[in-house]
Amino acid sequence: MAPTPARDLLRSLPPVEEVLRSPQVSALAPLLPHDILADCVRDAVDAVRSAILAGSREPVDSAALADDACARALACLRPSLRRVVNATGVVVHTNLGRSPLADEAVHAVTEAARGYSTLEYDTDAMARGSRHDHVEGLLCALTGAEAAIAVNNNAAAVVMVLAEFAQGREAVVSRGELVEIGGSFRIPDIMAFSRARMVEVGATNKTHAADYERALTPDTAMLLKVHPSNYRIVGFSEQVGMREMRALADAENERRRAAGVEDEVLVYEDQGSGAFINLACFGAYAEPTVAESLRGGCDLVSFSGDKLLGGPQAGIVVGSKQLIDRLKKNPLARAMRLDKMTLAALEATLRLYLDPERALAAIPTLRMLSEPDGAVRERAERLADALRRAVPAGCACIEVVPEVARAGGGALPLCDIPTFAASISFERGDAQGCEAFLVSKRAVPVIGRIKREAVLLDARTIGEDDIAEIAEAVRAYFEGPGAAAASAGIAEGAAEGSPAPAAPAAGRSAGAGA
Template structure:
């Protein structure tokens, strides 16, 4: 009798597995149909392993057999797909890990928005239908100096609706060096094409002059577009046209000037050692007619595309039917208003908005968390790893300030028994995944992006990873 034919009949049946699982506290509450589906998948994997001549181990439904693996499989299969993770990468605005974190007070506003009725589109003064944008337009104008404002669901949408409104069927003139690609392989030329605007490239990749724009003007020109290259840099022999010069040209021929700031910031972050970046206020005060920027990057709020500028152009954009498809929901509206109110006091914004506080935090403060993490790991992991506190560099992220880093402190973990890549994978596979980065055969956990209450999660995940490695190899 072959190994396959001998082992296949020993695989437990679905009902026996379900009966055992009914006594296991960890899986209580999982709907029976979901449990049955997961059990069948698990048993199918065992069957496939046997047919591939792999040793499945004991097939009994007990602690020495397949039961622990079955329980883990069912639990893993039923857990939420969208989950909390610990960001130990050092990238503050991590586009793959949820971008900007929100303050506690903002989260409270989101709870209120979802659990109670609100005046979303109800004018309390008149008792009639109101506009959802009225809740944040005034504060956006107050903070930026703009005449009017509108918010859509992300910054790509903001650029799209602005161009579709002001330049559909017309030409949009833009410097060749500003035709950037943003996240998810979306490119400015593609967004422009979708808007119905005709792209007119001027200048060279590294140098564009005012005369380039002047020579490209025609009766079909709809807008002069400036795109802030926040996600890359051209250095060396470069030149670009200032806002003042471009605005003067646009106003001379009654052509609106549009600037996409990308990440966008309401605070000059050069005070924290970063390179000077244009703020939204500076773009507005330069005379640019329409400015677009993100709400969920340097601003530190929920995902949104914010449009501010001259009232006559913003009013046209508001009336665009596309606005209905791109409008924000009540959660974005509530969260954004909460974030914007922090900016009424700049110092309070820096202290309370996580994105800004992580940028502003001193390395001494980061060092405290690193030391706490190392001390706890040494106590729990019993010398199984080489643990060091090392200087490193965090990144702002979100496409902002690509050449610049923020000095930081990381916990470096090494082992002679297994690779840093293996440990990274094990931590990533924990119930609360720990996401670090591997450098020079060490796993680095950058503590700038780790909250104080997340240190214990890292320690717990390390302990669990060790136990998993022991169960697989028998020792470490």
């Protein structure tokens, strides 16, 4: 039988109004404005038209076209930013929102968001107040700093510090610390944007105190140390400690004072991860705490709020009151300031740190990083049991396997964190199809990873209330038509009632990031 000519197929495309009157599309009319629903239909018709023009000679299926229009319309109703189950084993997962908030922080956000608040109102003075006050006292108490300021992320904090103290002047930094953080943001680019003149010293693997000393000139504004939180140089390597940098700056400042020069060389560390507690379970891999950097001699330290601190996205600068007061007056401080909800979450998180034991139990990031291996294994066993009950007989082999988790967020890059995962090996279906289904065909995506043709669901980064959600999602995959088709030799992850499109292995591509 000869294939249908393209012109005939194009003529057979139904009008938009006809598709809108189809039962499945018209059922969505109460949920969406007519214009949006019509646009979804046009997109579905255009997709078929494009396929015909590209060479497809399949007859136009009006029912399938209407189904496609419905799928597009329902996608408009589904929130883009929504909850996922993180079963990757990456605790501070950049692509999945980094640190989940403590219950106390969530409650504080709700209270701040649902009505008016004391954001910039001082109830004691009954006058205008400062939004900086909500977290500054806590940050000083927890780090030993004289003053503090919080902005919207650590990259913003670095830009503000460099722009205020090194604009048009020299900032000396080791070549081994010219890092790139997530999203291709690089320290040299940030320094150029801040109009600081970068002076590189040392080599990639070794930098000595004498390198910094030789680089000092009357135009030097600061010695910059960038903590390489997302990588390590090991082997034949050496770096200059904070106390040595402090001694170099003090000697230079003494010479300047003797010469009647007021400008001093600052010592500033971009610490990145922002640990407040030195978790003993990481031993030699533990990140330095903010308090340790200040005691080592830093004038200023900046760090993230949503990495090892376990709070909301924020960039925090602590240190000398004289310097922090200058930052508060910088125009960038207003452009980069925190909103009331972020401040509420940050304040609540910081209050938990007043009792370190409570912080370890209540802040999810700290709890997941430090949870004993035995407790993780028990949760993995409960997950495996739930999966065995949910998955039809003869579909998969489910077992608990030892694995390695990661801190993520660019922190603790060399630290292997022992963990346990529920492993799904397939007798029907396949790992790629199952992963695509769990990620792209569920209202609450379940994101794991694939290893040796098995889907791994890591118990370190899930909660007890995630177990039922995971089991139901896996059951839906095996009871849908996709797994049955795959067992017959057609590898496809299917939604319930429709084939799943090809999708990237999200457990692999959704990286930990910096």
